Every structure is written in structure tokens, then in C-alpha cells.
Amino acid sequence: MAASVLIADDDPNIVLSLEFLMKRAGYQVRVARDGHALMEAVADAVPDLILLDVMMPRRNGYDLCNELRNDPRCGDTRIIMLTAKGQEVERVKGLALGADAYITKPFSTREVVQQVQQILAGRAG
Amino acid sequence: MARARQARSAASALWRLFAGLAGGIALVFAAALTTAPANEDHHRIAIAAGAVLALVAFAALVAHRAFAAPLDRLARDLAMAARDDPHRPVSGAARRWLDGAGRVTSAAADVQARLSHAESSVATQLAAATARLDEQNRRLEGILLDLSEGVVVCGLDHQVLLYNQLAANLVDEPHALGLGRPIFGVLSREPILHHLDRLLHQSGQAGVQPTAPGTVRFICASAGSGLPRRARMGLLNRADGTPSGYVLTLADADVDMDETARRDRMVRTAIEHQRGMLGSLRAAAETLVGAVDLAPAERQSFENVILEESVRLSEQNAALTQALDQMGARFWAMAEIHTGDLIAFLRRRLDVGRPIEVVPAGMPDWLFVDSLALTDLLEHLARALAHERSVETLTIAVARRDRVVDLDLIWSGAPIRAAELDEWLDQPFERSKGTLDGRAVLERHGSDCWSLSGRTGEGLIRIPLPPAAQPPSPDRRDRPPRPEFYDFDLLGIPAPEALRGRPLRSLSYVVFDIETTGLNLSGGDVPVSIGAVRVVNGRVLPMENFERLVNPGRTIPPDSIRFHGITDAMVEGKPPLPLVLPQFERFVGDSVLVAHNAAFDMLALTRGAAGCGLSFDHPIVDTLLISAWLDPEEADHSLEGLAARLGLQVAVRHHALNDAMLAAAILVRQFDQLESRGVERFGQLVAETDMTARLRANQMQF
Numbered sequence A: 001m002a003a004s005v006l007i008a009d010d011d012p013n014i015v016l017s018l019e020f021l022m023k024r025a026g027y028q029v030r031v032a033r034d035g036h037a038l039m040e041a042v043a044d045a046v047p048d049l050i051l052l053d054v055m056m057p058r059r060n061g062y063d064l065c066n067e068l069r070n071d072p073r074c075g076d077t078r079i080i081m082l083t084a085k086g087q088e089v090e091r092v093k094g095l096a097l098g099a100d101a102y103i104t105k106p107f108s109t110r111e112v113v114q115q116v117q118q119i120l121a122g123r124a125g
Numbered sequence B: 001m002a003r004a005r006q007a008r009s010a011a012s013a014l015w016r017l018f019a020g021l022a023g024g025i026a027l028v029f030a031a032a033l034t035t036a037p038a039n040e041d042h043h044r045i046a047i048a049a050g051a052v053l054a055l056v057a058f059a060a061l062v063a064h065r066a067f068a069a070p071l072d073r074l075a076r077d078l079a080m081a082a083r084d085d086p087h088r089p090v091s092g093a094a095r096r097w098l099d100g101a102g103r104v105t106s107a108a109a110d111v112q113a114r115l116s117h118a119e120s121s122v123a124t125q126l127a128a129a130t131a132r133l134d135e136q137n138r139r140l141e142g143i144l145l146d147l148s149e150g151v152v153v154c155g156l157d158h159q160v161l162l163y164n165q166l167a168a169n170l171v172d173e174p175h176a177l178g179l180g181r182p183i184f185g186v187l188s189r190e191p192i193l194h195h196l197d198r199l200l201h202q203s204g205q206a207g208v209q210p211t212a213p214g215t216v217r218f219i220c221a222s223a224g225s226g227l228p229r230r231a232r233m234g235l236l237n238r239a240d241g242t243p244s245g246y247v248l249t250l251a252d253a254d255v256d257m258d259e260t261a262r263r264d265r266m267v268r269t270a271i272e273h274q275r276g277m278l279g280s281l282r283a284a285a286e287t288l289v290g291a292v293d294l295a296p297a298e299r300q301s302f303e304n305v306i307l308e309e310s311v312r313l314s315e316q317n318a319a320l321t322q323a324l325d326q327m328g329a330r331f332w333a334m335a336e337i338h339t340g341d342l343i344a345f346l347r348r349r350l351d352v353g354r355p356i357e358v359v360p361a362g363m364p365d366w367l368f369v370d371s372l373a374l375t376d377l378l379e380h381l382a383r384a385l386a387h388e389r390s391v392e393t394l395t396i397a398v399a400r401r402d403r404v405v406d407l408d409l410i411w412s413g414a415p416i417r418a419a420e421l422d423e424w425l426d427q428p429f430e431r432s433k434g435t436l437d438g439r440a441v442l443e444r445h446g447s448d449c450w451s452l453s454g455r456t457g458e459g460l461i462r463i464p465l466p467p468a469a470q471p472p473s474p475d476r477r478d479r480p481p482r483p484e485f486y487d488f489d490l491l492g493i494p495a496p497e498a499l500r501g502r503p504l505r506s507l508s509y510v511v512f513d514i515e516t517t518g519l520n521l522s523g524g525d526v527p528v529s530i531g532a533v534r535v536v537n538g539r540v541l542p543m544e545n546f547e548r549l550v551n552p553g554r555t556i557p558p559d560s561i562r563f564h565g566i567t568d569a570m571v572e573g574k575p576p577l578p579l580v581l582p583q584f585e586r587f588v589g590d591s592v593l594v595a596h597n598a599a600f601d602m603l604a605l606t607r608g609a610a611g612c613g614l615s616f617d618h619p620i621v622d623t624l625l626i627s628a629w630l631d632p633e634e635a636d637h638s639l640e641g642l643a644a645r646l647g648l649q650v651a652v653r654h655h656a657l658n659d660a661m662l663a664a665a666i667l668v669r670q671f672d673q674l675e676s677r678g679v680e681r682f683g684q685l686v687a688e689t690d691m692t693a694r695l696r697a698n699q700m701q702f
Helices: A012-024 A035-044 A061-070 A088-096 A109-124 B002-007 B010-035 B039-083 B092-096 B099-146 B165-170 B189-204 B259-290 B296-328 B339-350 B371-389 B418-426 B438-444 B558-564 B577-588 B598-611 B623-630 B639-646 B655-676 B682-700
Strands: A004-008 A028-032 A049-053 A078-083 A101-104 B150-155 B160-163 B215-221 B228-237 B243-252 B335-338 B357-362 B366-369 B393-401 B404-411 B450-453 B459-465 B508-516 B527-536 B539-549 B592-595 B620-622
Touching: A004 A012, A004 A035, A012 A028, A012 A049, A012 A109, A028 A035, A035 A049, A035 A061, A049 A061, A049 A109, A061 A078, A061 A088, A061 B418, A078 A088, A078 A109, A088 A101, A088 B450, A088 B459, A101 A109, B010 B039, B039 B099, B099 B160, B150 B165, B165 B243, B189 B215, B189 B228, B189 B243, B259 B296, B335 B339, B339 B357, B339 B366, B339 B371, B339 B393, B366 B371, B371 B393, B371 B404, B371 B418, B371 B438, B371 B459, B418 B438, B418 B450, B508 B558, B508 B577, B508 B598, B508 B655, B527 B558, B527 B577, B527 B655, B539 B577, B539 B655, B577 B598, B592 B598, B592 B655, B598 B620, B598 B623, B620 B623, B620 B682, B623 B655, B623 B682, B639 B655
Parallel strands: A004 A028, A004 A049, A049 A078, A078 A101, B357 B393, B508 B592, B592 B620
Antiparallel strands: B150 B160, B150 B243, B215 B228, B228 B243, B335 B366, B357 B539, B393 B404, B404 B459, B450 B459, B508 B527, B527 B539
16 A cells, blocks of 8 residues: 655645655655644544645644654654755754654755655665 | 352351451551550550450351351251252251251251152152053053054154054064054055045044044055055044044954955855856746747757756755855854853842752853853743743753754753744843844854753753864873773672662762872872762763862872872862761762772772771772673773763863763763663663673783
């Protein structure tokens, strides 16, 4: 069964590319455009991996990541933070708050797909 | 004329008078003689003449002694006093005769006294004024020396009146820069003359050009090399407003550029580069979108352009970010501060109002931060914790991680949710009157903060901060390593029942280090210092330390001094071991004792204890043995070697505690490593290290 990936980002342009990429890589893809939608989607069905943008309106990605990590249902869910915030300290913060990986924009699309594949494979193994 | 008159003394005046009188009397008697008829009358006249003359002479003599001579003497004395020495007393002989002369001499003495008083009063005032001027000059010199710019003050004749060291550093030939020497020996002539003219002209027309700046900036050249120097010139005016000279401020044209100027330039350059890439990108994109009839090969080439330029833009963005990151830390308000001092500042703040107790933990370190802003942030967070979570005790732990120093605020309770923490960070500080908030302070330091659960379930807020370039650690001599030494009488003690099952971190430890007069503990070498620090809950508590110099009652051999730096002078007057050991015993309480190569320190301790009726039968942990167990392949298990491998540096300021603190930091690290190898309980640790000790002792025999 194909792994499910949930893309949480409010920028339609990046969602366009990410959705396409993930579908082509063979994953089941859902999209959430803000924090509220994200939580609803998770409540609906727990995804295997979440591509989480840090700078979303109303609730920031760190807070969402924290909450997801505290949710026992998401114990197996991998979280990759995607963000325009490029400083080293932001990366450390993301990882400290429970992200499994932290990718800064702009990124190489090939690398993102690789990261997703590696992380999901690690989970299965 | 006056001088000639003064030279004529009273005495000579008197004798002239007498001469005149005598002459007159002689004439009268001579006339009487010639007109007298008989010889007998001649006799009588001659005798009368003689008697009168004698009388007159006597009178003259008396007058001389009573008036003339004293007057002369007085006149002479006064003249000499006026000329040479106002304090020279008037001769007393003058006073002995008539009262009138006495009054004159006492009046003369009065005048003398006033004269000398006036002179000395003038002298005192002069001295005071000179001292004030000296003081002012010294202060000005001090200010001049302290300036961060080179300053040279010249008179209108271009002679150097004052300068500071920085100015000397900025000129090619510092020896040519000197007081009283022309400035043109060190700086180029034309710019200085030109701008001085400008300023003088401006000041001459002060009424006409009120908005003209008082200083001018220009570039001048160093006289020798011709290297450019940024200069600023201002006029030096007298009290009445007329110029008496000029002040030159010098700066190195390159190094002096503002941080902001440099950043401006960097950003501007980056934007220009970006324009190029964006140009290509946009053109290709518009072409693709607009043109529907492109051949596949053509379409491909435009698509390649889009790809290429996007990648280049990404790379440029990354480079710019990195460059900005590196510049970010060099703000003018940043300075080095020791975490101990920072925590002390925070403590003072938190003592006011609803008091919050602050407990420092971890290895003290040096930060490069804006200490006021940071204290504001810490206070703000502490008060938020107190207000929202009823926190009364806050532990502040310091730990270095890679190129960053983590400051952890720790309390017992749940961590703070990111959203709430963000709210706290967006609130402006009271002290800053609304201009500063936590977010701004964090950004200024290239930092952020987040809240997590700590290892033992407490809440913590972590703030990574930039470290200072390491200051030289005090007295870290390159020492020869102490030889490893094992004594199974001391080490072979099994762990007491009560402690066996306890998790390592939960115990209370005292990590100590003893310096001695030498290595021969059974041959008379004794302790000269004891340093110790407490480790509780897996954290070093640097404020709970014990540090004593001990008088060994014998001289410390030079070899030993070279090893630990403790001299005879340092231990003079210090208490002897029998006084210090009981204090140490009280400090230790029932904690577990820890040392690096513990057998040596324990032997020193127990021998000393035996001498004063104490016993130290605490359980013992040896960080060297733990290291040997964790890393059997490694050859160097010395304190320094371990510290270097673990990336630990000590920033304590008293070297007696140095080794104890280092060993304590090592112990705390070892807890992690032991846990990951399955050694979590005290009993396990003792078993493993005991075996290791036996192995090593055996090895050493070969």
C-alpha cells in the first residue's frame, strides 16, 4: 500500500510542484492550506509523513510540530519541516521540537524526494 | 638719585652735623680768643672750648649709638630682607635703645611679616592652581588615550601639541610624530592646509554661515607610504572664540568602515547579481508562456535557462544568508561576559518584587552577547514562568554544544507550548518602554528559543547563544600526566546495598581533586590544596564548591610547584590539614566521592583523615576507570586528553577548582555514554569499573 503524504503549506505555487512530485513518486497525497486544515486532515486519517511549512498563517509550524508530536496517534508519523527560514538555529529548533528532517527553501526537488523516500524507508525498517 | 640718597647713612649725617657744630664752636672760641685781652682769658676760653667740644662730642657719640647706628642697621636689614630673604630677622640691638627706635623696628618687623605672608600665600595659590591644571591635563590625556580614534592636536603653526597612541599607530613613521614637531612630518601637507583654510574662513564668517559644519571630513595621506587615512578636522578655539589650533581625528580608511556600510555594500552587490539572473529567468519564462509555436528543441533550451538561473539564484541566496549570519554577531553592543556574571545580574533583578530563586548549573562559559538585552529577556521569561506557571525556583544550566552555548531555563513542570512562548516573546519589556521585546533580542543574537521536556520530566526553555572567543584559561600548564595508580584496598569496596539499585544520575556526587607536595604519599608528601564541586541530578552545580589551600607544614619542592603552581608563599598562613579535612567532610556529607584516577586522591585523603581521627569511607567513582571502560582502544585517559576529546573547556577563575570542575563535567558526560551502553545503575558501574581497574593494574605490571 502506498504511503500517505500530507503537504501543509499555504503557498499554492510550491504546493503545485510538491503535489506533483509526491504523486509521481508514488505516494498518496493530501494537501492542507493552513494549521486548522492540517489538524482536521490528521484527525481524518493519520498520514505516514507530513511536509510541514513553518511560516503558515495563524499557527506557526513549530507549534504544529509540537502538537503533532504530543499526539499519540502520530507516534509513527514522520515530519519534514520545509521552510524559508535558513538560519542554523532554526534548524536546530525544528529538530529539537520533533521534526525528523528540516529542509530550507529553495530546495532541490530531487533531494526532497530522496529525503522523503529515505525517511519513509527508515520507518518501515 | 634716590639710590645715592639712601647710601648716605644716618651715622654719616650725624657726623656731618657734629663736624659742623664742632667747626662752629671752634670759630666762636677762636673769635673769642682773638678778641680776649689777657692770656689768662685765653686759657679759660681754651678750656671752655675744649669742654664744650667734649660735651658736643659726647652728645654726638650718644646720639650715634642710640639713633644713627640702629637706624643704619635697621635700614640695612630691611634692605637685605627686601632683596634676599623676607624672613631674615631685624637685629635686636636696635631695640635696646630708645623707645622710638623700638617702635620703628617692631613696625619694620610687621611689614616684614606681612611681606613674607603675602609671598607664601601667593606661592600656595600658585601651587594649587598648577595642581588643578595638572589634574585637568591628566584627565584630558586619559580621555585622549582612551579614544577609539587617533587624535592629534596642532597649533596654528602646525606644531603638534597633543596626540594619542592610536594616532601614532596610524602613521607610517611614529617616531616623526612628537610634541613640538610639525604635523607635516607624518601627514601630507596639501589636504591639511586646504581644509584648515576652509575652516578658518568659515569661522571668520560665523555670522554669515551659521549652518556650516564645525568639522570637515577628508582623506589625507600618511607622509611616508602615501596610504590614505580618513581624517576629520575641527578648530580649537580660545575662550574669546578666536582659533588657536586644530584637532585632527584619524581613522584607517579600510577598517573603519561601519558594519552597516559594509552590509549595505554587500546587499547592493547581491541585488545587482540577482538582477542579472532574474532577467534571464523572466525572459525565458515569458517566452515560454507567450510563444505557443516553439519547436521542442527551442522549448527545451528556454526550459534549461529557467532551470539554470533558478539554481544560480538559490546558490546566491544561500551565500548571502551565510555572509549575513557571520556579520550578525558583531553589533556594537555585544561584549564578552561570563555566564556567572550574567546569572548574578539576573539574580539581582529577580530578587525584587516576587522573588524567584535562581540556581546556576552546568559548566560556566563565556558568551559574546548584549548582556543588558539578554538579562532583560531572561528576566522577562523568568517572570512569565513565575506568573503563568507559579515557578518559584529556576535552574539556569549552561552547556557548550558545538559552536554555541546553550542557556537552559529549567523548572519543575510541563514545557511551554510554542504558541504561548511566542506570545511571551512578542511582549515588549517593561524596562525598554515598549521598544524592545524578546523576539528582537533573539534576532539580534542570531538566536531563537524553544521549550521542551528535560531528561527527568522537568520543563525547560533552551536559548542557544554565541560563545566568546575563548579567553586563555588560567594557568593551564602543560603538565606531565600523573602516573596511574591503583590501590585495591580502597577501590575494591563493593557498592553499599542502599546505592546499588539507584540510577546513576539520581545520586549526589562530590567531585574533588587534591594537589600535594609530591607523589610519594607514604614517604611524607602531603596535600597543599583541595578543590571540590557538587554534582546533583546529573548536573554540575558550580556554586556549590569547596576550595581550600592547605599549609603542608613543609616546603613545597620546585618540581611540585611546576606541576600545580602552588608556592610556599601561597600556603603561608593557610590552615593545616587537620583543620581543613573536617570542613571537607561536612561539605561531602554522604555524597559519592568522585575523582580522576581516584586512588591517588583517596589515598591522600585517607592518610590525612587518619591523622585527625576522621574516616572517609564513602563510595568512590573514578572517571578515569569509566573512560577506560568506555573506550578501551584509546591510549590517553588523562584529564586533559579526555577533556579535549569531549570538547570541554574550563572557564573557572580559580585554578584550585579547575581539575575538579573538569572531572565533574566529564562525569556528567559519562552518564550519557554509560546509559547508552546499558550501565544505568550504580551497582553496575562499580562492578564494571572494578574489573577495569584490575585489568589495568595487571597491565601496568608488564
